[in-house]
Amino acid sequence: MNYLLLAIAFLLPNNAFAYIDPGSGSVLLQLLLAGIVGAGMFIKMYWNRFIAIFSGKKNDNQDSPK
Amino acid sequence: MTSVAIRDYMQQPENEPGSYRDRESRVFIENSHIYRALSNVAQVEWETLKNSKFFKSQSDNGNLVKTWQSNKVINPWSAVLEHEIIPFISYPYEWSFSMLKDAALLHLDLMLAGLTEGIIPKDSSAYNIQFVGSKPVFIDIGSFVKLKSGQPWIAYRQFCQMFLFPLLLLSHKNYDFRASMRGSIDGINAQDFSKFFAWTEIFKSGVLFHGFLQAKFEANASKQELKVKKETNKINFKPEFIINNVKGLRNLISNLKWKADHTTWGDYATDNSYNSTEAQLKAEFVKNSVQSGNWNLVWDLGSNTGIYSRIAADKAKYVLALDGDNLAVERNYNRLKKENYKNILPMVMNLADQSPNMGWRGLERKALAERGKPDLILCLALIHHIVISANIPLDEFIDWLAGLCKSLVIEFVTKEDDMVKILLANKEDNYHDYSQENFLNCLQKHFKIQSQQVLKGGTRTVYFCSK
Numbered sequence: 001m002n003y004l005l006l007a008i009a010f011l012l013p014n015n016a017f018a019y020i021d022p023g024s025g026s027v028l029l030q031l032l033l034a035g036i037v038g039a040g041m042f043i044k045m046y047w048n049r050f051i052a053i054f055s056g057k058k059n060d061n062q063d064s065p066k
Numbered sequence: 067m068t069s070v071a072i073r074d075y076m077q078q079p080e081n082e083p084g085s086y087r088d089r090e091s092r093v094f095i096e097n098s099h100i101y102r103a104l105s106n107v108a109q110v111e112w113e114t115l116k117n118s119k120f121f122k123s124q125s126d127n128g129n130l131v132k133t134w135q136s137n138k139v140i141n142p143w144s145a146v147l148e149h150e151i152i153p154f155i156s157y158p159y160e161w162s163f164s165m166l167k168d169a170a171l172l173h174l175d176l177m178l179a180g181l182t183e184g185i186i187p188k189d190s191s192a193y194n195i196q197f198v199g200s201k202p203v204f205i206d207i208g209s210f211v212k213l214k215s216g217q218p219w220i221a222y223r224q225f226c227q228m229f230l231f232p233l234l235l236l237s238h239k240n241y242d243f244r245a246s247m248r249g250s251i252d253g254i255n256a257q258d259f260s261k262f263f264a265w266t267e268i269f270k271s272g273v274l275f276h277g278f279l280q281a282k283f284e285a286n287a288s289k290q291e292l293k294v295k296k297e298t299n300k301i302n303f304k305p306e307f308i309i310n311n312v313k314g315l316r317n318l319i320s321n322l323k324w325k326a327d328h329t330t331w332g333d334y335a336t337d338n339s340y341n342s343t344e345a346q347l348k349a350e351f352v353k354n355s356v357q358s359g360n361w362n363l364v365w366d367l368g369s370n371t372g373i374y375s376r377i378a379a380d381k382a383k384y385v386l387a388l389d390g391d392n393l394a395v396e397r398n399y400n401r402l403k404k405e406n407y408k409n410i411l412p413m414v415m416n417l418a419d420q421s422p423n424m425g426w427r428g429l430e431r432k433a434l435a436e437r438g439k440p441d442l443i444l445c446l447a448l449i450h451h452i453v454i455s456a457n458i459p460l461d462e463f464i465d466w467l468a469g470l471c472k473s474l475v476i477e478f479v480t481k482e483d484d485m486v487k488i489l490l491a492n493k494e495d496n497y498h499d500y501s502q503e504n505f506l507n508c509l510q511k512h513f514k515i516q517s518q519q520v521l522k523g524g525t526r527t528v529y530f531c532s533k
Contacts, residue, residue, distance in 0.1 A: 025283030026223035027303075032283075033275060033314075034307035 091208035103143035
């Protein structure tokens, strides 16, 4: 989660320092987008298993994620 | 990025002045041939590209401009390619909404196809795409490189500036991107884009992530020291990140719609001022005039629905359907796509303020006439708008036409016409030069009238003339 922390750090105000290639901001955004997309897919993948636990299908507890 | 001009008098390859940013390849023009010279580095990339399934399939379906290795030698370059010629160059600030949208989707589709073999375009300029008729074609073959391991999508920011933000502004805000694209050669940046939206609009597609967040990250990144860049370089970027981002953008853009306001000329087809017999007479006259010659390039000025462009297209190699109203061009373009016309190019063009020479040394993007002069111009139901609405002197307009073409189909509309009465309703009539007599004098200074047809009980007459 290093990159997410780094990204969050950038959202905090800071003193002006030496100029940096502003493209770095867009690169960080791509990583953040990838993280968010990853989180969305994670939820999608496990949602059915999560629901299944509560509908009484005990076997699913033991399965590992594909 | 390249731009192309068709010249037929060169004796040795002339460097295409718009082709300079990419140090690894450069475009040359000689005798109407378009060459791309490659450095050692670019030649290696070309070897990968030309052997890929991606290159073959996308060339076969016409998405990539036809390209082949040439025997030509241009020192000190390592290799030379040749490209098929694009009939007429156009720029994003001359495109309607769906033209830019289709260009964006082409770019993204090419990325997805290329990435299956590890190939990615190194830039995302909208100027890498040209239209042949109503089909977008990717022309910057030198842009394709092998994706290096761990590398992010370097050109993502440029994609947003050149494609995404302009499309979002027109779709969400009905703000026409053309003025911005013409005013800023690099497109619209994230900070400027974000200023159009209030925080209450962050859930409009693309605004929060690609717009606001990118603007914020860019602003903060520029305040940090270089060591931060070193940190980001250590992160191992996976190709899946790029593919997912591209797929997301593709979805986003294909769902964008332009809910245009009613524009003056957008609805011309349904409420124009000719009855159907008159319209048929006019169409017959244009058809007979067009049939009298073989034309390389026709400009249809004030083309609107494109009805006369289509008549000209039967006898011309290529037709430009020019109109100053972007909704009229949008509708014409969408119809042309369905009709599969291959030789009509619609463009948004204000004749009173045509695209000028622009960019580096004023040579990078060319003025309209520099890209190819027409041998026939259609100027129908237009001259009253040019003189009375745009205030251009009648004689200057005719002189301008004469400087461009050898043959002309032109319609004069008298002050007794209903439409002219509307144009003059809220103005003082200072247009003393605007008379049929003066019009004919100006016309006959340059042209000989071959035939004419009176319409609408004498308030309109259409002329076919040539030098």
